[in-house]
Amino acid sequence: MMPLRNPKHAPAAAAHLSRSAGVRHQGTKRSLSAQRSPAAQRAAPLNLEIEQLREKGNAAFKAGSYSIALQHYQEAQGKALTCRPVDDDLQARILSNCAAAQLHLGQPQAALQSCKRALQAVPNHTRALGRAVTCHLRMGGFSAAQGFIDALRAQPLTQAEANTCQQSKDALQALVQQALARAAKAATAEEGVQALAALEACLEDSHAPCMPSLLLTKADLLLLLDRHQDATRMVLAASEAAGWPQERLERYSKWVHAHMLYSQGQLDKAATAVSEMAEAAADDECRPAPALLPSRSAFAMLQQAEPQAFRDLAQSLTMLHQAKEEGNNAWRRQDKAAALNFYTHALEGITAPPPVFAAVVFASRAAVHRADGRLLDALADSLRSLALCPLYMRGVLRLGQLLTDMGRHELAAQELGALQKEQAAAARAHAVNATCIDLWRDVDAALKKAKEGQRQRRAIDHFEVLGVPRTLCTDDEVKKAYRQLVLKFHPDKALGRCRFSSAIHTTCRPSLAQSQLEERVRAQAHRVFSMISDASTALATRSSRITLEAQLNVAQYRTASQQQPYSPGRYSGAYQPRSSTARASRQNAYSKTYSNDYYDSDYYAYERFWAS
Known part of the structure; x- marks a missing residue:
């Protein structure tokens, strides 16, 4: 949405969203005693340990240690539940703090759940509403974000404001759809790199840096570019954004790992990984949401989620690996015919x-x-x-x-x-x-x-x-x-x-x-x-074949003479020529085969070499 930004800090996001929607923030700064319900005002003073945990969390948050801050907030929230009576206002503030830390950790789905729990305790909690808007925007939930914006406003949107918000929403959705379509059409490595750059720009510039469909599409592109480790990290980010159960995350991660082993040629290990996935294929919790997956995806196999499909795949990979190993064993035994058959079966089989x-x-x-x-x-x-x-x-x-x-x-x-x-x-x-x-x-x-x-x-x-x-x-x-x-x-x-x-x-x-x-x-x-063409041209005529044969025989003789052991008599005195009888017999043999027209100068040079 044009009036909304994609802030990097959750508190600033809530403040900006409130200003853009026309909300007056006097209620944000009012005293805690005015915010508290009557039951909370009559409650005993807050436990000192809870306050200390919140202060530690705030200090860690300001220092940028969001994971440590989240641990302190969650510990404080757990202790606050033990207070009797339960202080709803305290619960809302701690849960809102948890949501802020989770947003910075790239977990918008978990942050949204914290905001909803905070709003159950205090329905009009301003910071929880603002951070819920940020969560929906980062995940691409434009319509859901609009509902929280209406709750933040003192009065409904005017028609002009509603039209502006709708135009911004349509523009952002068009940007997302364009990036997804470009990723789906990439057919070469160069096009894939360009589509990946466009997708990263969309994630950076849009209001939806944690949209699961965008993150999963990026993981798909990385997988198709053989960047398996980056694809694994992106699958983890998509899982955190969508709030997947642990079983589904493990299934996606194993699928990426199987792709990596397959691309490296380790088919035995890839078959083992696929076999493990077959056991969890029937579990509905592991099934991916089809809407999150792009068309023509490397994750398309996961949409089937049938155990038999994974078993068949594992069996075919195992057969390829076994054919290669049998060929290697036959080659070690010097059984060349068997080795050739096994290698050919591995290369020209069904798979x-x-x-x-x-x-x-x-x-x-x-x-x-x-x-x-x-x-x-x-x-x-x-x-x-x-x-x-x-x-x-x-x-x-x-x-x-x-x-x-x-x-x-x-x-x-x-x-x-x-x-x-x-x-x-x-x-x-x-x-x-x-x-x-x-x-x-x-x-x-x-x-x-x-x-x-x-x-x-x-x-x-x-x-x-x-x-x-x-x-x-x-x-x-x-x-x-x-x-x-x-x-x-x-x-x-x-x-x-x-x-x-x-x-x-x-x-x-x-x-x-x-x-x-x-x-x-x-x-x-x-x-x-x-x-092949060069060889056919070089051997087209009989004279060319005779010349080439002579050159090859000379080279072969030189190689054989260089490999002979040292002999003192070989280098003492003049080199003894071959007998005239042997020379005459060779000439007679060639004259019976070839016509004298083909006894060119190169051939005579070859004869003189043997006669020397």
Whole structure:
């Protein structure tokens, strides 16, 4: 309302509301003896202990220690109830003080109950009426606040004043509805941040900083932005504002905790948390009020409140976790076929896994593909893992190793170099353990190997990309392999082969990072597709295949010679050339396979190297 402000101090709020409504406050400052009922005037003097508690509460309130002040007020109020006869005026004053402290603690619902109890004792208590107005305004109860304002006034509102108040009320409600609609329409992380800023501005500038629907919508946005700790604190604030029972608050908090575990890929712990929620799902006290929840909310699962829905969710999460663990056990036993089946079941089952969990399983399946020699399948899985979780160190390590195996030494050095910088940052932050140290050693070794290949300018092994043999490979084989790989790894099928879901349940709204993850998956699929196209172009002609084969064989020979143990005779005197018979047999073998038209200069250089 325009004539009303959103004060930060409850006493100032009551005074301002009274002035804006045209109330004369002479009654606020009249003497205590005039306010007291006849029964209170005839009562014995107040207990000294009660007065001391009130004075301690007032001192703590002035010092800003509102929780301590509330404790003193509540203790004084409890002792005042034991006085006989009961002093209604004293009860009203102490309860009004409790309401002031509760308002400062962000508990408008509890403060409103204190005001109502004070008004039961003294119906015309001015401060209790003013603070009741403040409570309703902070919770968005504009109509209820208007009723307390009428009780504060000496005469009813005029038509002009009523119209002004109605216009202010409509403007504030429109502001609230606009903020809620913007939060519901947010589809990306950037839009979510903007909607969160607008919602915080609405809470700060409006008359309803403790409206439960606004607070719960803010918690929903924070949850969709993966800010789980902030979402938990906002759920607590909404609970205090709405006066929820403890059971409902615990249920909301457990749901946020289950979301956090799900987003971190800890599906076994998430399943345990969801199973615990199923036990309380049938309790009506735990059910959320649907009016408080925004449409398309991350809390939508709580609206069902059916135990079986939570049990089914817990079972699906447990099955995903078990499939991954069975795959890990099979990989430790070197049962590659079983490991591949379990990993594939975890990734392509009925339930889509969360992004972090999927990234770990993709990296594990890439290791199986690499061990079986399917380098392109392994590379695709490693790039999917990188897209879903760029910070997963083991996935980046396996990507670097695969790029090195395929001759992409420059790309491997870039990926592993960036990972090495993250290692240094983690070491400075002391976020290390034995597993990290072993992993870092593997990263250092892989980076050294990639830089060695980059320095020697080794050729890219396009044969490994297409999966065709180096020798005796025909044009038809290259074209056939290219067509099969294009159908399998086309970017349009990227999301179908990389299934994931950031929503813990189908009724819940997915994380606002979902669209960004999908774009990264498509981008990594384009990388694989471009490698396939490059390999097809490089192996398009027989002469290009012969040249590439020669370069790869030379690099392989150099690597093998560097790995040979030291032999004194190897370096004494001149290096003995190979026998002419062996050289002639090789030339005859190649001449039977290829025409002399393809014996270009590069190929002869390769022959001279072997003959030297």
